Amino acid sequence: MWQTILLSFSGSLVAGNGLPHFIRGITRRRYPSGLGNGPFPNLVAGWAGLVVRYPALSFASIGVGVLLIGLFHADPGAFGREETSQ
Template sequence: MLITIVLAFLAGLNAGNGLPHFITGITGQEHPSPLGKSAVVNLLEGWSAFLIGGIFWYFTWLQHGDPILAYTFAALGVFTINLFHARVWRANPEFYKHILPRQKSS
């Protein structure tokens, strides 16, 4: 049961994190992220997060745990990462510039 909870939470966390990056990427907008701020980088980050979330979700279902528990913790994972994004980006939109080494600008 604990494995189901952890995997479902991680699936929701990754899917929720991928959504803002994917949307800004497909709309051609720049958005700061750990790997860069271009639209293509955000698209790839969002797509990768969806893929990782899907893998976690697949392994969640292999556990044959309680589906209500799995959906609940996946939703909690989405809520957690979106709450993090809402608080961090509102307080400091250039958040990643302070925690990552300087990137070469082209």
């Protein structure tokens, strides 16, 4: 029983750490990460943290779908590209 508690606790730590990275990635904001500070590295780091929490094969399609929509939001986004002032 203690193994289940320990694994659940450590998995929750990984998922809890992955969530802010994923959110910063899809909102195209910089955030410190081991992979880099831009949207793509944060999206990948956050996505990996969330997927590691649920390693079962049944979550594979969910993980791929979340990654694809996250990549969409990290680059062009739902609102298009930001215009840069000249």
